Amino acid sequence: MIESHFHHTKSVGQRDYTAGDDFYEALIDAHRDLSPEQSADLNARLILLLANHIGNVDILREALHLAKGSA
Numbered sequence: 001m002i003e004s005h006f007h008h009t010k011s012v013g014q015r016d017y018t019a020g021d022d023f024y025e026a027l028i029d030a031h032r033d034l035s036p037e038q039s040a041d042l043n044a045r046l047i048l049l050l051a052n053h054i055g056n057v058d059i060l061r062e063a064l065h066l067a068k069g070s071a
Contacts, residue, residue: 004020031039051060 030042034042054060054063
């Protein structure tokens, strides 16, 4: 199981709600009304931006391994 690292900077009053839900909603909104090609381009840019933000090749390799294993 993958440990969640999502968090809010402020408390949320809903019990069955997680900070990961905020990201998921934003991700879905970003893809809304895009063509399949535009959506794939957005995913590619997002992956590269997040990889640059993480910056640790060992962590990125682990993420790739985990993502490939869950496919």
